Amino acid sequence: MVPQLYDLFKFGGGTAKDDERGIKRMLQYFPDFFTEEQLRNNMQHYNLSRMFELVKQYFEKEYGYKVDDITLSNRYQNTINSYIYDDKENPAFIHIDELFESTVISFLLVMFKWSKDFDNLDVYSECFRYTLFLMNEVCIFGNMQGQYANDVLLHLVTGDVQILQLAEDCYWTIVVFSLAHEVVHAYLANIGKHYSEKHPEKEEFDADMIAYHIVLKIMMENSGENKVLEEYTYLAPMMYMDFFDLYYYTDRVLYKSWFYDPKHPLPIERKNRLFAVVDKDEYELDTVEGNHLYGGFLDVYDEYKDQLLLKMERGKLNKIIHMDKRKMMRGAQE
Template identity: 75%
Template sequence: MEKDVLVQKERGFIEKFMVPQMYDLFRFGGSSVKDDEMGMQRMLQNFSGLFTEEQLRKNMEKYNLQKMFGVVKEYFKKEYGYAGDSIILSNNYQHTINSYIYNDRENPAFIHIDELFESTVIAFLLSMFKWSKDFGNLEIYSECFKYVLFLMNDVCIFGKMQGTDANDVLLGLVSGDIQILQLAEDCYWTIVVFSLAHEVAHAYLAYTGRQYSKQHPEKEEYNADMMAYHIVLKIIMEKEGEEQILEKYTYLAPMMYMDFFDLYYYTDRVLYKSRLSDPQHPWPVDRKNRLFAVVNKDEYDFDTVDGNHLYSGFLDVYDEYKDQVLLKMERGKLDKILHTERRNRMRCVKV
């Protein structure tokens, strides 16, 4: 009996000193739920005959987080003289749709792009573009609305990764529609580049000592947004032919990303009477307005017609979603999907 107590005490002593520090909790926290091979096979099933496995693998070699991270750092060095070579890229599932940078000046800085961010943003774009394209089809209209609502309610608010069944529903909606797949993928990578560049901008501002005080953190967010968008627009303008990475028509994708967060906050407000507030970040609509001020500068000169049309259709369903959520909530048609007690418990948690 005494031996057991000693063993337990020794084990407790060891475990106490093996508890990871804050840096480790962020850097190595979470787990990976991504299965690229399974995803590839499901894509081949739903888009049979439209591309081959070899084409998919080639596309994955060109478009992946590490490649995009490298492009962002290349352009930061070119545009701002900042290499950011010591910044690490983290990509686990930590139940957040936000990207962030951890930079405590004692440990190597790292940028985190969550697997939940990846799956949610691409699913959101697929749903919105399909909804916009087939707006007059009542079945497609209904299914796309429900899927966006699911993303906002279950995935964004509660950090729940989409399951296989949910992904199958989405793939069924867009099955065979290569145009929607292409639009969503192209806009997705522009958003990824914008997000990565936004976080690198924070590291750059810290490096140059241009961080704002804690009383005005929103100013740094605006600066990071503007620098990130500059990087996106430069890549769009300068990469051509086989080196082309971001399509010109996706130039308003960062605005769609802000609209994504706006719908997330709006859904939480309508469903749970909760007003999300983040003292570090301005409201998405304010950030979007600042981005428009950037792209309107004369130095960014390229064909924007297709991009304007795409965003116009996106905004149609963006407005429609808001109208339908409010209407259905007022009529009690969303009662079954509410997780009110769980949401209330989240409000009680203090970080």
């Protein structure tokens, strides 16, 4: 399989998907590994709408729920979160932001690279800085990575096809999980399931658990030529929760902002529910490789947290803190 990373090659502001430019940069940074034709074929094989079709097919198969009136929206709206818009009158749509795509793939690349070359001091410090940049500028302030940032990242992983492959495989599992999560909201409304106002977070847990079931089924039932999601990526939805956890953690350390949303439980709670799903006997996955990957990921996840706090306490992050901007944002939210 050949990585398809057009999401990496998007440039700030508005809709900026540029496949042609993406292919050129891919060939520039990985000249010995891919041909232009391979990259083009792969783009046709792996893309958002194809994943959405697959998710729909599985909702019908697993839950007898036919999704025929939900469309996809994918423009840049400055949000890391995906959501479903369903006012029961207009056609419903699921929004997966361009910012989500480019940020998640970059996050995975940098975390895996960090984990792999942990003892290389240059890689270590570059990876820490890049993760911090993603959390601070991109997640907290919603700024799309510019070309310069993209160059830094690509330079960091240049020639390392293994990292590219790991990141991309996990990325698609997360995409399917997110799409399925949003479809669950429509499904729950469709079957008339109600949640008490006291516990709105229960709907989120249910959405995660059903979405994860769909992901694991797709993983287990499509192998060989039909393979879409790699089995070893089965813990990628956990990494996605950890991604949000690092985002909120960074906000807390840099700006003393506390994530609070009664509807959306904390990432750590969501992650625990996901583990409860995958531990069931009905899922038979070969997990050694996947556990190893996640173990390495968690090591750098902890490392990032420690370093962030340490550097903050030593006053080394003063230059990158935009306290006024953050206060203004909070003011607008309240």
